[in-house]
Amino acid sequence: xxxxxxxxxxxxxxxxxxxxxxxLANATGNSLIFTIHALHGQATLDExxxxxxxxxxxLSPELVASLQEIPLxxxxxxxxxxxxxxxxxxxxxxxxxxxxxxxxxxxGDGAMSGIDFKIDIEKVESPNGARVKLVLDGKFLPFNKF
Numbered sequence: 001x002x003x004x005x006x007x008x009x010x011x012x013x014x015x016x017x018x019x020x021x022x023x024l025a026n027a028t029g030n031s032l033i034f035t036i037h038a039l040h041g042q043a044t045l046d047e048x049x050x051x052x053x054x055x056x057x058x059l060s061p062e063l064v065a066s067l068q069e070i071p072l073x074x075x076x077x078x079x080x081x082x083x084x085x086x087x088x089x090x091x092x093x094x095x096x097x098x099x100x101x102x103x104x105x106x107x108g109d110g111a112m113s114g115i116d117f118k119i120d121i122e123k124v125e126s127p128n129g130a131r132v133k134l135v136l137d138g139k140f141l142p143f144n145k146f
Contacts, residue, residue: 006066007041013057014039027052033119041071103140112138 014021025035028049037043045053045067054064080086092099103112116139124131 001062001066003041003066003069003071006063007039010039010053010057010059010063010067013059013063017057019056024053024056027056031118031120033121038067041066042073044068044070107140108142110140110142112136113141114138 014024021036021039022032024039025032028035028045030038030045030049034043038045038049039053047068050064050067053059053067054061080089100111104110118137120135120137122133122135124133
């Protein structure tokens with residue numbers, strides 16, 4: 001079974017069992033975002049974490065094995081139509097050059113890693129309504145001079 005089909009079955013199992021992503025993250029000891037990323041087929045879980053999720057969701061051995069396979073990453077190839085994904089892309093279109101300039105001013109010529117990387121998300125209450133707080137934490141990668 002391909003990873004995409006396996007991920008769809010895993011997500012359906014989460015919905016059917018009414019399990020929260022946070023509960024699966026807690027059970028595996030991984031962060032919320034990393035866990036969701038893996039369950040959507042975009043990251044690899046180790047054998048213990050995949051087994052724990054398999055237990056909780058009553059997954060077949062084939063689906064548990066799919067959680068341990070190396071994925072084909074970066075599935076967004078076109079402008080997304082989902083409002084949340086669209087707004088994240090829009091943020092990078094509008095603020096990406098500014099973020100790049102700030103990184104270069106603070107660190108020099110290089111880029112922030114998307115591999116040696118962590119992301120966290122928080123719900124922040126505000127008088128104007130709940131706010132989403134994203135924290136992106138990536139290693140600085142200087143460009144080599146040769």
